[in-house]
Amino acid sequence: MSSFTNPALSRRGLLAxxxxxxxxxALGGCAAREGGGSEGGGSDTATTATPAxxxxxxxxxxDRFKGDTLNLLLCEHWWTxxxxxxxxxxxxxxxxxxxxxTLSEDSYFQQALVxxxxxxxxxxALMVGNLQAGQYMSAGWLTPLEPLMSTGNLVNADxxxxxxxFAPARAASSSGGELLALPVSAEAGVVMYRKxxxxxxxxxxxxxxxxxxxxxAKLNSIxxxxxxxxxxxxxxxxxxxxxYFLTLGGEFFDGDTPTVxxxxxxxxxxxxxxxxxxxxxxxxxxxxxxxxxxxxxxxxRSSLFTDASGLLSVVLDPAANSKSDQIAVVRWPNSTxxxxxxxxxxxxxxxxxxxxxxxxxALFYAWALSKETATAVSAQSGSPxxxxxxxxxxxxxxxxPGDAAKEISANLENxxxxxxxxxxxxxxxxxxxxxxxxxxxxxxxxxPAKAMADAAAAMRAAR
Amino acid sequence: xxxxxTQTAGRAVSPAPxxxxxxxxxxxxxxxxxxxxxxAMLAPMTLLLLMFxxxxxxxxxxxxxxxxxxxxxxxxxxxxxxxxxxVLESPGLLTAVLLTAGLVVCAVALEFALGLTAASLLxxxxxxxxxxxxxxxxxxxxxxxxAYLAWRLMLNPDGGQVNTLLAALGLPAPNWTSExxxxxxAILVVDVWQWTPFxxxxxxxxxxxxxxxxxxxxxxxxxxxxxxLTQITLPMLRPLxxxxxxxxxxxxxxxxxxxxxITGGGPGDAxxxxxxxxxxxxxxxxxxxxASALGLLLMIVMFVLxxxxxxxxxxxxxx
Numbered sequence: 001m002s003s004f005t006n007p008a009l010s011r012r013g014l015l016a017x018x019x020x021x022x023x024x025x026a027l028g029g030c031a032a033r034e035g036g037g038s039e040g041g042g043s044d045t046a047t048t049a050t051p052a053x054x055x056x057x058x059x060x061x062x063d064r065f066k067g068d069t070l071n072l073l074l075c076e077h078w079w080t081x082x083x084x085x086x087x088x089x090x091x092x093x094x095x096x097x098x099x100x101x102t103l104s105e106d107s108y109f110q111q112a113l114v115x116x117x118x119x120x121x122x123x124x125a126l127m128v129g130n131l132q133a134g135q136y137m138s139a140g141w142l143t144p145l146e147p148l149m150s151t152g153n154l155v156n157a158d159x160x161x162x163x164x165x166f167a168p169a170r171a172a173s174s175s176g177g178e179l180l181a182l183p184v185s186a187e188a189g190v191v192m193y194r195k196x197x198x199x200x201x202x203x204x205x206x207x208x209x210x211x212x213x214x215x216x217a218k219l220n221s222i223x224x225x226x227x228x229x230x231x232x233x234x235x236x237x238x239x240x241x242x243x244y245f246l247t248l249g250g251e252f253f254d255g256d257t258p259t260v261x262x263x264x265x266x267x268x269x270x271x272x273x274x275x276x277x278x279x280x281x282x283x284x285x286x287x288x289x290x291x292x293x294x295x296x297x298x299x300x301r302s303s304l305f306t307d308a309s310g311l312l313s314v315v316l317d318p319a320a321n322s323k324s325d326q327i328a329v330v331r332w333p334n335s336t337x338x339x340x341x342x343x344x345x346x347x348x349x350x351x352x353x354x355x356x357x358x359x360x361x362a363l364f365y366a367w368a369l370s371k372e373t374a375t376a377v378s379a380q381s382g383s384p385x386x387x388x389x390x391x392x393x394x395x396x397x398x399x400x401p402g403d404a405a406k407e408i409s410a411n412l413e414n415x416x417x418x419x420x421x422x423x424x425x426x427x428x429x430x431x432x433x434x435x436x437x438x439x440x441x442x443x444x445x446x447x448p449a450k451a452m453a454d455a456a457a458a459m460r461a462a463r
Numbered sequence: 464x465x466x467x468x469t470q471t472a473g474r475a476v477s478p479a480p481x482x483x484x485x486x487x488x489x490x491x492x493x494x495x496x497x498x499x500x501x502x503a504m505l506a507p508m509t510l511l512l513l514m515f516x517x518x519x520x521x522x523x524x525x526x527x528x529x530x531x532x533x534x535x536x537x538x539x540x541x542x543x544x545x546x547x548x549x550v551l552e553s554p555g556l557l558t559a560v561l562l563t564a565g566l567v568v569c570a571v572a573l574e575f576a577l578g579l580t581a582a583s584l585l586x587x588x589x590x591x592x593x594x595x596x597x598x599x600x601x602x603x604x605x606x607x608x609x610a611y612l613a614w615r616l617m618l619n620p621d622g623g624q625v626n627t628l629l630a631a632l633g634l635p636a637p638n639w640t641s642e643x644x645x646x647x648x649a650i651l652v653v654d655v656w657q658w659t660p661f662x663x664x665x666x667x668x669x670x671x672x673x674x675x676x677x678x679x680x681x682x683x684x685x686x687x688x689x690x691x692l693t694q695i696t697l698p699m700l701r702p703l704x705x706x707x708x709x710x711x712x713x714x715x716x717x718x719x720x721x722x723x724x725i726t727g728g729g730p731g732d733a734x735x736x737x738x739x740x741x742x743x744x745x746x747x748x749x750x751x752x753x754a755s756a757l758g759l760l761l762m763i764v765m766f767v768l769x770x771x772x773x774x775x776x777x778x779x780x781x782x
Binding site for chain 1: 616638751
């Protein structure tokens, strides 16, 4: 019946299919690299082992769980990539084995939610995103960490030095006064730009966020649609918009009432969505995540980009961006209404309450997030550590060109985490409702004032 | 009934009656109990069905009838039909239903038309038909997630390969994935790319199984190609067509991963089908109860469709 039974055809068919499939997969791979670049600019360089003496100095019994296996759930991230390369150091130090399940962001959040909500004890430690931290903490799914990391006799508290983590990052990792996660990386909104084109356009700086519109207009005369920004539904558009909103003095809620329809909310929407993204943004901005936005910068189609400092490791990657030496960064500018208040994103890491190996997981964090490992990982990959001591390290600072490290560090100090309600369990749904209205401004030309009024109503309904 | 006689040296010889297989007694000397044997044979499949079909179904039903709000995980109050009512009153439901129905109708119609045409061409012994057949199954071989990500980047209006090619040909570069109707079209194109080969293969198998004699007789009687297609081929393939269309329709209604990766349901909610709504409700808003209720409603619709169209088609195919 079917010609598939013909052996000659099967061989040729299989060969053709194999070549084709290989091509299709390679195409996918190329496309991914093209858009996203290799995560963590310098992460492909050789890994230098952290001296074991550094850990011996802690006086901790690192090998107390020798022979145990630790199951980790990790999300693809430049930190993950860098720390994974060092797992053998941990295994040599402790005699434990690591089994890590590393997933892409969407799959990761899904898997983490299923594991935590079902009370599964599959994972002993897992990464926690900023937006999910509030959900996980309020649900009581994470283990309080202070008894393990500072007040118990497992970890040398003086050596681990919890206070070295940025205070806002610790606050974002806590709930009800309890530390429920440990900050891994710290990112905040910055302005990234192409030095050569900015100079050519006669732009001398970005004194206010409103001045970005003038800068985009000038750049537009030498490069069409020069502004790169995220416009995709959900956290993508919300994350960037929040930088403008907070800097204009906006607040998400007054008590429990959404206040995004305030003058600051309307002004932020006019500025970011209507003027920058719609007028000077790339084609297809309404479906752009960081993947497409960094792709636009790396391929030289955009020269002005406002986004998270963590994305610097993507646009500074010489393998992905032939003009990476022309990329510069400045802290988030003030607005005409007030002082800069960039949005932030902390990746944190926690231990599920259902884990059967909490102490082993704590020992893993004591190693992975120690000053020694954090400094080595950051210096090698550019991963923006949440430890303040790392930001004093010359090796790490030299990863960034020019004054970039100084600008990023100063920018992190301007973060006001209490103003972004990530910890609100319902914020994910509320942010999604808000993002839909922002996209209506971008795609349908809805008036910002009307959109923000509708967004506030939609946020109330989304709870 | 066919005769089981064989011709040997010019005379009919009836074969010897088949020897019954020897009865193997268990070591204890007792004959196996028919009931126990039946249970032992059915147990593995029953267990698998319980684990992978019954338990998930009961779990979803339980979730739909309780609050099941993971932002308040300790509150599992029985809420009866409340989740169903919330879902049915949701302002986005009608849009999601229409988008899902639109995708199903357009995708299945296009895939069937293209698949049948390709199968008709491939059924003829023409030079290179084997090569074309091998090329046709390529979308099956590609890793779905990698393929969808490749599509997303190819369709990116800002520097994607599709627009680069169109620009090189002097054609306008559309705003794929960020204009509502173009985003819907993009999802449709990817679905057609992925699933037309499936319909082609099934229809090709059906075409090759048709008896040649009828077509030869029709040709001798002067039937045209169109008459042979409409009066012989399609009527004879009707059970197969009904089955393949119903199967694809049910599958198209469940499309999720391509939409999620390529447009994320956007721009805005322009491509938010029922499955995307379910995912967003469960994993974005943590409303497991509402997601379960919507999932159950979708399942009921699929069940009714399957019972109405796929089951009779399957029965006809078996005959």
